Amino acid sequence: MELYLLILVLFAIGSAQAASNSADGALCGKAVPKSATYLKPKASRDKRIQDLLSRMCWDEKVAQLGGVGGLLSQNSSLNVQDYREKAQLHNGTISPGSYLNYAEEAVPVLSDLIVASKKEHRLGIPYVHIADAVNGPTLRGTTLFPSTLSMGMSWNLPLYTKVAEVLRDELVACGINWVLSPEVDVARDPRNGRIGEMYGEDPWLNSEYAAAYISTMQEEDSDGFMKVATTIKHYLYGTSIGGVNQASMLGGVNHIYNILALPYINVFKKVTPATTNLNDAGIKSLAAGVQLELAIGFPTAFESLAGNQTVAGVVQNVNEAVTRILELKFKLGLFDKSLEADAKALKESIVLLKNDGVLPLDSVKKVAVLGPLADVINTGTYAAWTNKENGNNTLLDAIKAEYGEENVNHIQGVRIVDTDGADIDTAVAAAEEAGLAIVALGSVAVGWEDSLVGYRTDGEGNTHASLKLPGLQEQLLEAITATGVPTILVLTGGQAFELHDSAQDAQAILHVFHSGEETGRALVNITTGRVNPSGKLTLTFPARSEINPVYYNREQSDWQGAGAIQFPYLEKNYIYPFGYGLSYTTFEFSGASLDKSSYGTKDKVTLTVKVSNTGKVDGQEVVQVYFRQKVAPLSLPVKRLIGFSKVLVSAGSSKTVKISIPVQDLGYWLDGKYKVDKGTYQLFVGDSSADSSLSSALTAVVA
Numbered sequence: 001m002e003l004y005l006l007i008l009v010l011f012a013i014g015s016a017q018a019a020s021n022s023a024d025g026a027l028c029g030k031a032v033p034k035s036a037t038y039l040k041p042k043a044s045r046d047k048r049i050q051d052l053l054s055r056m057c058w059d060e061k062v063a064q065l066g067g068v069g070g071l072l073s074q075n076s077s078l079n080v081q082d083y084r085e086k087a088q089l090h091n092g093t094i095s096p097g098s099y100l101n102y103a104e105e106a107v108p109v110l111s112d113l114i115v116a117s118k119k120e121h122r123l124g125i126p127y128v129h130i131a132d133a134v135n136g137p138t139l140r141g142t143t144l145f146p147s148t149l150s151m152g153m154s155w156n157l158p159l160y161t162k163v164a165e166v167l168r169d170e171l172v173a174c175g176i177n178w179v180l181s182p183e184v185d186v187a188r189d190p191r192n193g194r195i196g197e198m199y200g201e202d203p204w205l206n207s208e209y210a211a212a213y214i215s216t217m218q219e220e221d222s223d224g225f226m227k228v229a230t231t232i233k234h235y236l237y238g239t240s241i242g243g244v245n246q247a248s249m250l251g252g253v254n255h256i257y258n259i260l261a262l263p264y265i266n267v268f269k270k271v272t273p274a275t276t277n278l279n280d281a282g283i284k285s286l287a288a289g290v291q292l293e294l295a296i297g298f299p300t301a302f303e304s305l306a307g308n309q310t311v312a313g314v315v316q317n318v319n320e321a322v323t324r325i326l327e328l329k330f331k332l333g334l335f336d337k338s339l340e341a342d343a344k345a346l347k348e349s350i351v352l353l354k355n356d357g358v359l360p361l362d363s364v365k366k367v368a369v370l371g372p373l374a375d376v377i378n379t380g381t382y383a384a385w386t387n388k389e390n391g392n393n394t395l396l397d398a399i400k401a402e403y404g405e406e407n408v409n410h411i412q413g414v415r416i417v418d419t420d421g422a423d424i425d426t427a428v429a430a431a432e433e434a435g436l437a438i439v440a441l442g443s444v445a446v447g448w449e450d451s452l453v454g455y456r457t458d459g460e461g462n463t464h465a466s467l468k469l470p471g472l473q474e475q476l477l478e479a480i481t482a483t484g485v486p487t488i489l490v491l492t493g494g495q496a497f498e499l500h501d502s503a504q505d506a507q508a509i510l511h512v513f514h515s516g517e518e519t520g521r522a523l524v525n526i527t528t529g530r531v532n533p534s535g536k537l538t539l540t541f542p543a544r545s546e547i548n549p550v551y552y553n554r555e556q557s558d559w560q561g562a563g564a565i566q567f568p569y570l571e572k573n574y575i576y577p578f579g580y581g582l583s584y585t586t587f588e589f590s591g592a593s594l595d596k597s598s599y600g601t602k603d604k605v606t607l608t609v610k611v612s613n614t615g616k617v618d619g620q621e622v623v624q625v626y627f628r629q630k631v632a633p634l635s636l637p638v639k640r641l642i643g644f645s646k647v648l649v650s651a652g653s654s655k656t657v658k659i660s661i662p663v664q665d666l667g668y669w670l671d672g673k674y675k676v677d678k679g680t681y682q683l684f685v686g687d688s689s690a691d692s693s694l695s696s697a698l699t700a701v702v703a
Helices: 045-055 058-063 080-087 103-120 148-152 157-173 203-217 253-260 262-268 278-288 302-307 314-331 345-349 395-403 424-434 473-481 501-505 519-527
Strands: 128-131 351-355 367-370 408-411 437-442 487-492 508-511 574-576 587-594 604-613 619-629 640-649 654-662 668-670 673-675 679-686 698-702
Touching: 045 314, 058 302, 058 314, 128 314, 148 203, 148 345, 157 203, 157 345, 203 640, 278 302, 278 314, 345 519, 367 395, 367 424, 395 408, 395 437, 395 519, 408 424, 424 437, 424 473, 437 473, 473 487, 473 501, 508 519, 587 619, 587 679, 587 698, 604 619, 604 640, 604 679, 619 654, 640 654
Parallel strands: 367 408, 367 437, 437 487, 487 508
Antiparallel strands: 351 508, 587 604, 604 654, 619 640, 619 679, 668 673, 679 698
């Protein structure tokens, strides 16, 4: 399956090359005959691309390398004059604009613009309509799904695929045919504010989810056209210095030469600083493989190429880039289809971190709903407006619907981040009067135009200096738990939190990560026991904010050496491990075995294990398989996830689970080459990555 990569990604270009550009000036005014090959749907795609490319003048080619982003302002308004000025040299793509716009209002405007622009273009080249799709289409009135991180917590690929199908069909209905998703960055530093857009900290798990998303989005329709193109991103991003969003990355040859080796180099050679302008940036970006510029500000680097036709290498690079973009437009059917627009996951994504028996709730007469996030739909950065419309509901809404508004007392107690205006005493009194407290805390990450954007401590552009709860939230929780009233802590935000101290005084802890429109009802279904929680963490929760990073698939020396933990004042460096999540029932694993002991590199290792539900309610368990290589020529992680399966097991019964693992997946990269070593591998099966939850080693030998 081919991916359409954007920023900082080198495209794989076919062998076809464009005709000479010597006659470009004459081409710009030349009429196109109806018999042109590129206008014939039955002609081969390569021939259509080459024919069209041969008819394009230089400026028309340059214009395909950019687009006009953020087209519509609020109320779906379009500044026609501004658009036409920008579109002269930016007509490859468009994007919707304000997240405040309703789909039913914005889609007709965008559709009319796309149809009109195709008719007005001398060659009839259409736009690609490009947008973000983390929670769904970035337009109000569409389905608001939980964000990528929340979906990862479900550990349910078939379910996630169904979500992607619905999301894709809504994108198609909105006329959006290229999305800037999925994000496969590895969430290794919990201070990074964009973790909510990632699947988690495990590279293999991320790739499994991303592959499901991409294959679903790029599925062909009945006419053989790709439904929605995808952009896998951010290209080796996500391990920035100190967890600072948008900071520089460590590692690689350039880091060695520019940081570690530079003092030595400068001893022998004096370096003369170089300057770069937009023109230079455009030329160098093209040479590096960048083939589309998603412009936020104007003028742009690629528009400067309009005057660079004679610069060595530019013509060939532009032709290659335009070929790639035209190929996508043909694959999407934009030349041949009408451009008029056609106008269960949450419950498995919520993770139960602690339960001292208070959940599920039995008889409830009154409840105090406390905290600044009880009445907030906390979606993550890339979501449409999140107020209470289109069926959107908050935790508070759902609790009132469940127990009756007269039995629910909502007191914020503290503000989201501000340290003034607190009324903790009133919150404490409400908890004591009700006899049950549900405290909703966390970090806010919402869309750029949401009314709560000024209170964000999470999401794109943000970094968590501390994993503690923002503002006075910790003090509120401490005061509530000190009353002795049964307390359920509900966390929200795309991050791990520091959950020692007062958090552990709560009788139960649930983490919803980022919300969708059904999150409130899903939480109530879990707290009442109508739904048995089955979410599992795709992030490790550090024991303390100061201990970073603590991802499970560390190398031996990362934060443990010679069997001695580096932080002797802590029992563990983490409080909740990767893969962890509780249920209202209990499971036991037994009889783990491999199908045989010796394998070739083309074989599959099949692990079999018996999963027994030893509790009193039906439940789902995630069977997780990890492995380690005993001997290797470089330092490898202490364990790596290599397989998983989510299974429903009835109370008092058992199921036999088989997980097949291609031997090729046991390999690693060394100096740019992938290899699978002959030798001994140890496999483990359990319900999390913690050593205490894994079976004894099963030995597999690759011969």
